[in-house]
Amino acid sequence: MWFWSRDPARDFPYEVTGEREELPGGWGIQKGKRRAGGDLVSVFTYDIRPGVDEQTQAAKSALKRIKTLRHPNILSYVDGLETDKCLYVVTEPLTTLGTYIKSRSDSGGISELEISWGLHQIVKALSFLVNDGNLIHNNVYMSSVFVDRAGEWKLGGLDYMYPAGSEDSAPRKGPELEKYNPPEKSDRSKTSKEKWSADVWCLGCLIWEVFNGPLLRTNSLRSLGKIPKSLVPHYCELVGANPKIRPNPARFLQNCRAPGGFFCNSFVETNLFLEEIQIKDPAERQTFFEQLSENLDSFPEDFCRHKILPQLLTAFEFGSAGAVILTPLFKIGKFLTADEYQQKIIPIIVKMFSSTDRAMRIRLLQQMENFIQYLNEPTVNAQIFPHVVHGFMDTNPAIREQTVKSMLLLAPKLNENNLNVELMKHFARLQARDDQGPIRCNTTVCLGKIASYLNPATRQRVLISAFSRATKDPFSPSRAAGVLGFAATHNFYSMNDCAGKILPVLCGVTMDPEKSVRDQAFKAIRSFLDKLESVSEDPAQLAELEKDVHAASTSPGVVGGWAGWAVTGVSSLTSKFIRTSAAGGQQDVAPAQAAASGPSVSPATAPAEASKPAVPPANLSSPSHYEPEEEDNEVDENTLDRWDDEDWGSLEVRSHI
Incomplete structure (x- = not known):
């Protein structure tokens, strides 16, 4: 049929x-x-x-x-x-080992780290066959080894395998494989041997081929060629003429794992830990992930993508690794395509932003530049921004600082409401009410950098009010940032605003106690006066000089690097905060620690602080206890009232302060 x-x-x-x-x-x-x-x-x-x-x-x-x-x-x-x-x-x-090594020649060749782990795997396979399965492989050489996409070596070529002790029943090899036979195969007088003698001889042939290329004749094994010195003594044992003294694969593995041995390195240690990671206790896993990032640069790309990355994702999804996986995760992310990144890492990032773990949140904000390009606008607005904005109201100053800085990366992807309404509300409150001078200053800096993303109506309502407010801040770097903010966003103001609103403010700053602030004010005044004078001389230039006033949102080509981050004093809190949180209890770091060392100020934009009013310490309750001590950058409510005489178009939300 x-x-x-x-x-x-x-x-x-x-x-x-x-x-x-x-x-x-x-x-x-x-x-x-x-x-x-x-x-x-x-x-x-x-x-x-x-x-x-x-x-x-x-x-x-x-x-x-x-x-x-x-x-x-x-x-x-x-x-x-x-x-x-x-x-x-x-x-x-899979790929044959020979093809894999040739493919790596274009990128500098296969490294000794990769070879050490590959040979480690083949020796383990032989040890399993001989010691656990009582089987003789009888066919170990280059063409019987294969490599998977993670760079793991696999032993194949099982055609000539036979049970130990039944050599006479083993299938006969073809003539092209005879060069891999040990000497005792042709010399029947050498009958005293161990069951693994032939396989470890072939292992020696494999080692020779990996470092020196195809083995053309058996006599070539006497020439070491490129075999590393740390492997030479053990290789010589494998290809020794006396089969009786060739080591068991398990002993060969042990000898090469000894200190200074070829299998004793960070790459092998990492792989061995990954093989047993599920039975390791949480403290060991935490330490492993903390140290992993330092070694990733020397590890093969395929290994990072296909072996380490799945372990990192599993550790986050089912373990308690937390923020410690972020650094290695983003390092490996650089090896992924855009589609792979979207599929594997973006869901983890979105989930991390919703975490209440403060250490994780601050690490995400610090490393946002590593993944922001992979976040699309719907994801940012619906799933990222609603969680990020909580950082503006966090009691820990380090988180507030990093949240402000992250807006420079998020702003281009925010929708109309989130950028022009929600974000401006938070900026208004921070600039007016935050007790940390560096944070008030950096809020002003960030506003100047993202000004071109704002719609024209918001720019008209916010910029002059915000920068004017900054020029009255008791913290001198904030005053400098306000002056530079005016200068950097000069193209967004009408000539009437320049003459009637901005120049009067800048003229007042020429009497600032700090000379560096006064110097910046004079430069800005001259810039605005030049524009006004140009229009006075040639009124036809008015349209050209005001073309950006009502222009739609654009990318910030002008203000992209106008001031750097003016104050980084709170940044010193960030690393301390992370260490403290990781050590135990998610305990905040008081801002007094930053004041002890003093804020680190950019020379171009942040002169020394002019006034330092002392206030009684406040006690702010939060999930992590936070009690600030008296500190240089604090400002009391009466002082705030004296300079908070303008608002950002009624955007400030005072009821939640």
Whole structure:
């Protein structure tokens, strides 16, 4: 019947898509994918031909072995098919070791760190076969090792495997593999040996090929070539003429893991920890993630993407790693495509912003420049900004400071309401009421930098009021920031505003107690006077000079680097806050600690503080206890009332202060 004559290969649920790479023993490897779902795989194929019955039997034996052997360092069987015409073995996506090493030659070659971990994996596979399975692989060399997408080495080539003690029943190798045979194969007088003697000899051949290229003849093993010095003594034991003294794979592994050994390095240690991370206690995992970022720069990109990244995501999703995973997460994120970043990291970032962990929030704000380009506007406005704005009202000054700075990155992606209404409300309150002078100053700086994103109506309502207010701040860097704010946003003011509102304010600043503030005021006055004089001389220039006053929001080409961050005194709190939070209890750092060292002020924009009114300490309750002591940057309510004589178009929300 026709049913019995159908080719079963047609119903095979995998499609072979790549070119065939020939392997010894009649096998070939090709790229493939599952017909349903498109999952990538590798497909090993063997064509059954007449006249090579012994080779075909070895291939069928390999298919049976791979189905039953389960070890992380041996090829993992996904599916298979045996017909009268061919054999199929489907595995995870793989590349032959030889092809992998050649592909890395363009980028500087494969590193010794990668080789150390790869050989470590192959030795573990051999140890498992010999010591746990009582099996002899009998085919270890370059073409029997494969590499997955994470750079992990897998042992394949199971065609000639046999149980220990039954060497006479082992399949016969082809002539092209005879160069990998140990000397005792041809010298029957050397009968005293261990069961692993032949496999560790072949391991020595593999090591030689990894560092020196294909082995053309057995005598080449005597020349060390590029084998590292730390590996030479152990390599010599593997290819020793006496099979009796060749080490068990387990002992070879132990010897190379000793201090100074080839397997004793940060890359191997990291991999070994990852293999057991699920049984490690939380303190060990925390320490591991803290130290991981330092080593990532020396680790292979594929390893970071496909092995470390999944562990980081799992640690956040199901563990208690918290903020400690952020630094390595964003480092690895640089290796991802935009689509991969959206799929793997953005959901984690969105979830992190909703966390109440203050250490996590402040680290997210500090590292926002690493991921802001991957956040789309709907995500920012609906899922990020509503959580970020809580930082404006946080009792910890370090979080308030970082929240202000983050607006420079978020502003281009904010919608009309969030940017021109909600953000301006918070800025108005911070500039008028915050007890930290550096935060008031940096609020003014940030406003100047994002001015071009605001709509024209908001600019007209906010800028002059805000910068005028800043020039009356008791904290001298804030006064300098107000003056520079006027100068940096000069193109957004009408000539009438320049003459009637801005110049009177700037003239008042020429009597400032701080000379550096006065100097900036005189420069700004001269700039505005030049514009007014130009219009007076040639009224036709008025339209050109006022073209940006009612212009729609644009990118900030003019103000992008006008002042840097004028004051960074609160920044010293940030690292202390993170360390304290990580150490225990999420305990805040009082602002008095920042005052002890004094604010670090940008020379161009932040002269020394002019007035330092003392106030009684306040006690602000929050999830983390915070009791500020008397501090240089505090301003009492009476002082605020004296200079808070203008508002930002009634945007300030006083009822929540």
